[in-house]
Amino acid sequence: AQSVTQPDIHITVSEGASLELRCNYSYGATPYLFWYVQSPGQGLQLLLKYFSGDTLVQGIKGFEAEFKRSQSSFNLRKPSVHWSDAAEYFCAVGVRSDFGNEKLTFGTGTRLTIIP
Amino acid sequence: DARVTQTPRHKVTEMGQEVTMRCQPILGHNTVFWYRQTMMQGLELLAYFRNRAPLDDSGMPKDRFSAEMPDATLATLKIQPSEPRDSAVYFCASGFNLGTEHYEQYFGPGTRLTVT
Secondary structure (H helix, E strand, O other): OOEEEOOOOEEEEEOOOOEEEOOEEEOOOOOEEEEEEEOOOOOEEEEEEEOOOOOEEEOHHHOEEEEEHHHOEEEEEEOOOOHHHOEEEEEEEEEEOOOOOEEEEEOOOEEEEEEO | OOOOEEEOOEEEEOOOOOEEEEEEOOOOOOEEEEEEEEOOOEEEEEEEEEOOEEEEOOOOOOOOEEEEEEEOOEEEEEEOOOOHHHOEEEEEEEEEOOOOOOOEEEEOOOEEEEEO
16 A cells, blocks of 8 residues: 655754755555645645656745655755745655545655744 | 635534534535544545545544535535544545546645534
């Protein structure tokens, strides 16, 4: 069965510093990969997605992610974080279910704290 | 700005009571998902519908939970009777087929349920 691992439960970064959030997946075929962000008390917002093609994908809010098949990874990056980026970040893999449709399996999330 | 709406946003109830949560998917979306989020289990998929038909409810405790889509603009999740262990945030998400069967899911703000 598919799985997603986000090894960092909590990361603290200074405002203006660069950020990388790790995501590793386990799936037997080509995965469809997503990053979502959840602000406190809010639902999840899609940051970016990878389906096929260019392995470096750009998302909203200045985020990007790179799919590395050899490492089974889909790490999220941002060159310079802003205080408003403080939130919980979820990596997810979409897989074909027995019903022929995509289901999402989420990682456990990484909580990002920004310090001045 | 189309978005998924959920009501109520907060619900406090006593054990044994019936709870109904409602979701209005984004107009034109043909797939609706129900998730539960807890600290211990993270995000779990409970059930999902495509074109109002239930496709997979394997993640849902069927003895007390039920999910329906009476029409294309309304999805409901019911718990009867509710138990303290049902306390969680319940998210609805809707999606649409991109033509390649790879869904993007758009999340609602969630219903925070507390069962005492």
